[in-house]
Amino acid sequence: MxxxxxxxxxxxxxxxxxxxxxxxxxxxxxxxxxxxxxxxxxxxxxxxxxxxxxxxxxxxxxxxxxxxxxxxxxxxxxxxxxxxxxxHPAPALYPAEPAAYGEALFIEEFADTSLAVAGGLGIFRPIFFAVTKGEAPDLAKARDAWANQLPPIFDVLEARLSGAEFFAGDALSIADITVAQVMLQIALVAEMPLDGWPALARHFAAMFARPEIAGPYSAADAIIRKALPSRFDLT
Ligand SMILES: N[C@@H](CCC(=O)N[C@@H](CS)C(=O)NCC(=O)O)C(=O)O
Missing domain, CATH: 3.40.30.10 (Glutaredoxin)
Structure with missing residues (x-):
């Protein structure tokens, strides 16, 4: 073999x-x-x-x-x-044009820090870490993060997308990959209604339709679903 x-x-x-x-x-x-x-x-x-x-x-x-x-x-x-x-330069996943490159790095950092703190520490951990310890999920904390911490972050992402398909340089980049995977951290444990952020909602759906994004997420989902069969409504 x-x-x-x-x-x-x-x-x-x-x-x-x-x-x-x-x-x-x-x-x-x-x-x-x-x-x-x-x-x-x-x-x-x-x-x-x-x-x-x-x-x-x-x-x-x-x-x-x-x-x-x-x-x-x-x-x-x-x-x-x-x-x-x-x-492995091809296909390039960082824009070549300087301004687009800077924007891509900023969006990557914004997702890695602001979005990850609000979604990870604010929602994922209070729900999933509690469940794995046999405790009740801290839904009050998660609901507060969804209602108060995430909206200003989603507003920034919506504004910087300004209706475009991608965050930087009119092509898929590290910015899109990072935003998608960090947003999906919330989706592991909670519903994600993005009605107030239409461009971000479109971006999120388009990213999730790609097997290169959905594949790693499925591996996480398989682990999470063993401890937490369904997602919470935080609204
Ligand atoms: N900026 C780091 C963040 C990495 C990070 O925060 N990883 C988390 C898991 S999602 C971790 O290892 N946490 C360990 C801890 O909090 O003790 C990166 O982009 O790699």
Whole structure:
């Protein structure tokens, strides 16, 4: 029987992390072979602590550089995606034009920080972490985040899309991938009515229709649905 060669790129983490899924989507869109190797970031083995200075997932290993130790490893999804773009330039997932490039990096950062804090710490964790501990989900906290923290963030995204299909440079980029995977962190545990943000709603649906976005999300969904069969209505 033929076996697939071992891919050079290993993403350490879990598809439950939006930042792991962001890197996986970038690899899929570029057709770059990769694998996701499970690491529990809340009880990490020593070898992982050694390569993750911020104690976070994901960390990338490029086995073509080194198979162990710090050499050949890169922490942080943004650094990882920049590395993969340089190593596998086609198809380009960062705009070439300077202003569009700057906008793409800003939207990536905005999604990684503001959106991820509101959606991850405000909604995903109070629901899912509670359920995995056998506690009742903190729906009051999640509802407050949905009602008060997310709308100003969605307003920024809606305004910067300004009706376009993509966030930067009229083409799919790291900005679209990141926004989609971080928004999907909310969708793992809650309904996502985006009626007040039509361009963002269209963008979200179009991104989810892509197998390179939906595939990593399905891997997370399979894990979440075991503990939480259905999603909550936060309205
Ligand atoms: N800016 C980092 C964020 C990574 C991050 O926050 N990962 C979370 C999982 S989604 C984590 O590892 N958290 C561990 C912790 O909070 O202790 C990136 O883009 O990679």
């Amino acid at each position: 033929m076996t697939e060669p071992r891919p050079d790129l290993v993403i350490y983490g879990s598809p439950v992390s939006p930042f792991v899924r962001k890197v996986a989507s970038l690899c899929l869109l570029k057709g770059v072979p990769h694998e996701v190797e499970a690491v529990n970031v809340f009880a990490p083995p020593q070898w992982f602590t050694d390569i993750s200075p911020m104690k976070r997932i994901p960390v990338l290993r490029d086995r073509s550089v080194a198979e162990q130790g710090t050499a050949g490893t890169i922490p942080d999804s943004s650094a990882i995606c920049g590395y993969i773009e340089k190593k």
